Amino acid sequence: MRVVIYSDVLDLAKELIGLANELNAETELILAGMEPDNVVGVDRITLYRGISPEDQELVLEALKQAEADLYLLSNDRRGRELVGLLAHSKGGASIVDATSVKVEGDRVIAERMTLGGKGVAVEEAKMPAVISVMAGKYKPPEEGKSPEIIEKEAPSIERRVELVDKKEKPKVGVPLDKADVVIAVGRGFKKKEDLKMAYELAEILGGVVGATRPLAADLKWMPEEVWIGISGVRIRPKLLIVIGASGQQQFSAGIMDSKVVVAINNDEKAPIFEVSDYGIVADLYEAVPKLIEKLKR
Numbered sequence: 550m551r552v553v554i555y556s557d558v559l560d561l562a563k564e565l566i567g568l569a570n571e572l573n574a575e576t577e578l579i580l581a582g583m584e585p586d587n588v589v590g591v592d593r594i595t596l597y598r599g600i601s602p603e604d605q606e607l608v609l610e611a612l613k614q615a616e617a618d619l620y621l622l623s624n625d626r627r628g629r630e631l632v633g634l635l636a637h638s639k640g641g642a643s644i645v646d647a648t649s650v651k652v653e654g655d656r657v658i659a660e661r662m663t664l665g666g667k668g669v670a671v672e673e674a675k676m677p678a679v680i681s682v683m684a685g686k687y688k689p690p691e692e693g694k695s696p697e698i699i700e701k702e703a704p705s706i707e708r709r710v711e712l713v714d715k716k717e718k719p720k721v722g723v724p725l726d727k728a729d730v731v732i733a734v735g736r737g738f739k740k741k742e743d744l745k746m747a748y749e750l751a752e753i754l755g756g757v758v759g760a761t762r763p764l765a766a767d768l769k770w771m772p773e774e775v776w777i778g779i780s781g782v783r784i785r786p787k788l789l790i791v792i793g794a795s796g797q798q799q800f801s802a803g804i805m806d807s808k809v810v811v812a813i814n815n816d817e818k819a820p821i822f823e824v825s826d827y828g829i830v831a832d833l834y835e836a837v838p839k840l841i842e843k844l845k846r
């Protein structure tokens with residue numbers, strides 16, 4: 550069986566190599582605009598130095614040219630975008646949000662989160678198939694075969710999309726999905742200025758601040774990069790403190806891989822307590838300053 554792997558985040562590509570090794574597949578890694586630093590466990594790396602990972606049209610074309618039974622992509626925004634397009638062009642099946650992947654004969658079986666993270670769906674498809682796999686599910690191999698490296702020119706394509714301008718996104722410090730400590734804030738905060746409590750707590754604990762969708766998307770109190778959940782970022786910190794967020798399924802689906810979850814909410818029936826290791830039923834305006842004071846001491 551042949552597997553082709555693509556991600557524009559090298560660490561995620563390495564996790565997918567870990568999965569391909571479990572499947573005992575002949576594996577090719579495709580890299581666009583990046584170097585194959587410390588990559589082991591694949592048979593071949595096809596290196597497109599002339600393709601920027603942002604150029605989805607060219608990346609798609611490069612992937613179309615690679616022949617495989619199974620295409621494994623990372624489950625980030627760009628990976629998920631490519632899944633459907635590539636599956637369509639290969640006449641195969643597509644599955645996103647996979648948490649595990651197995652192969653039986655000519656079929657691939659993937660588990661994925663469903664119902665906003667409340668359930669697990671098992672999906673089976675005939676290969677060829679294109680699957681995006683969630684981060685943190687497979688271990689990158691530490692040793693294994695050294696790959697043959699083949700360098701290729703960017704394919705020539707007739708463009709349907711023209712890049713007219715590029716703007717830098719404002720930097721938000723450590724990306725949320727890489728942070729060890731996250732403070733997640735919700736609509737329990739009454740004013741934007743009150744969020745400084747959350748930032749102070751994050752600073753003391755060496756963490757970053759994330760938010761529920763209403764705070765980022767509706768109220769625009771925070772940048773969209775820090776919105777946690779099924780339609781935002783999925784996080785996996787060692788410690789997550791959720792303050793003034795109800796814990797609706799769409800939010801909680803994004804925090805399922807967190808190690809320790811602490812929730813502060815003044816409603817003892819808030820669903821966030823069902824997915825928390827520790828719960829504090831309190832007014833955040835009383836509890837958070839006390840917590841800050843204690844931690845400072």
Ligand SMILES: Cc1cc2nc3c(=O)[nH]c(=O)nc-3n(C[C@H](O)[C@H](O)[C@H](O)COP(=O)(O)OP(=O)(O)OC[C@H]3O[C@@H](n4cnc5c(N)ncnc54)[C@H](O)[C@@H]3O)c2cc1C
Pocket residue numbers: 734735736737738760761762763764776777778779780781792793794795796797798799800803813814815816819831832833834
């Ligand atoms: C298709 C779809 C996709 C979505 N995707 C996402 C997503 O990715 N991420 C996401 O976050 N949402 C998402 N949502 C929205 C989601 O359903 C919820 O509406 C949202 O998560 C609620 O945000 P919240 O917890 O901040 O607000 P609320 O649900 O209003 O909760 C506020 C909480 O604060 C508590 N509170 C109030 N005052 C205080 C106080 N003084 N002290 C302590 N606690 C207090 C309340 O008890 C309440 O539990 C999605 C919705 C849809 C339909």
